Amino acid sequence: MQVFFVGAGPGDPELITVKGQRLLQSADVIIYAGSLVNPVLLDNAKPGSEIHNSASMTLDEVVAVMEKAIAMNKTVVRLHTGDPSIYGAIQEQMDALDQRHISYDVVPGVSSFLAAAAALKREYTLPAVSQTVIITRLEGRTPVPPKEQLETLATHHATMCIFLSVHMVETVVARLLAGGYEPATPVAIVQKASWPEQKIMRGTLNTIAATVAAEGIDRTALIIVGDCLAAEYELSRLYSPDFGHMFRESVCG
Known part of the structure; x- marks a missing residue:
């Protein structure tokens, strides 16, 4: 056994x-x-x-x-x-x-950051928008290495899934802005993703802290940040008719 x-x-x-x-x-x-x-x-x-x-x-x-x-x-x-x-x-x-x-x-199991994407009906890796997903957290009782501070990670402008930090959302916002995200960057908060009591809040880095405070959210919620939540994007090359591969020939010569 x-x-x-x-x-x-x-x-x-x-x-x-x-x-x-x-x-x-x-x-x-x-x-x-x-x-x-x-x-x-x-x-x-x-x-x-x-x-x-x-x-x-x-x-x-x-x-x-x-x-x-x-x-x-x-x-x-x-x-x-x-x-x-x-x-x-x-x-x-x-x-x-x-x-x-x-x-x-x-x-292995299904992580809440994946359930959150499903709840939001969004793809984290949109062509020409973001091809990188950063999973991280703000330091609390558990420290975060210096090179993994939110300000540093924010310089990539990738999609970010921030765990265990919603109770410090004002600090999260301040650090993301300091790292270079625009104030209008879309943000979503998903509390208890996939549970019957799931709750979704949307906004921008400018507005999300006030929304979280008004809703009284301080735990079991994931912060998702990035242009994948709202931006225009290019269509995937995978299904383009002029993109041939071993299972399908290009129809455009």
Whole structure:
């Protein structure tokens, strides 16, 4: 038996992967990431499974539950929100399991930045607008390396998906402006992407802080910044009739 780190998806219980769902249904022990995981997913746990909410647990306590379960020949699912590779704090858990010679696998999930794009009905990588997506956050209890400050990242004028920072949105705006984004740059805030209570706010760097304050949004929301949210764009070359490739000949000579 072993440990599986499973991405639960952004909130909609149907956005967990088929593999993640199967593992969740067969797990003897489930350790889930508190309120960040839709509790509806736990309805799929098999009868008699042992379920732990990690919100009140330390790293040592989480690992101890895993270690005990493996010693008893049980399967463990560590259920993380979104995709566990993004702000999931799983590396320290995997390293602890390596030290104990406990095998594990990681099952990817749908991140909230992808669910946010779906909610906004926008493509992050529009031709001639942006071909780069930056996933980042403002420093808080967790520091951010000097070269990854928002002012520096903003110089690229790429699409930016800013996690864990909506409670400091005024600071986010100030730093993005300092880095070179125009005040009229489009911004969207998506709170609880794909959940039934999902909320979307739109504006510009000039207006979004006031909107967030008026709505009282201070957590579980993603900030998306960039011209992909509103700009005109060139059509993709992939489907252009004069663009030939190994599966289709050009019709324009």
